[in-house]
Amino acid sequence: MPPPRPLPPRFEITPEEIETVVTEFYAAIREHPGLGPVFAAHVTDWPAHEAKIAAFWRNAILFEKSYDGNPLMVHKAAGNVRPGMFDPWLGLFDSVLRRNLRPETAAAWSALAHRIGQGLRYGVVETTRFDDGVPKLR
Known part of the structure; x- marks a missing residue:
């Protein structure tokens, strides 16, 4: 039986374009x-962090299988990530995408980032509630 064929990329983009977006975003x-201090509290080696996140995006977009991690657990464990931070994060990410990529590529990556962000936001909200069950949104 022949080995399985690799999945095609979700959309056309190069690893170099992914690297550029990740570097400029960080x-x-x-x-x-608002976001800088949150990241600074956890990231001590920016090049290593950027390399890990670039691997995450290459895996999510190009299916490279080069990322080993659990973003939801990392964001939950951080302790200072709040649901209200996701809109500014995504807005900043979208602006970097638009500056660096063709419009159709930027739109496709943005849609993927927003789906992932929605899942992360939900995961953080579910664990950040007041005692009466109301979510902490900020």
């Missing part, structure tokens, strides 16, 4: 007044 994150 440069912007470090400057962001």
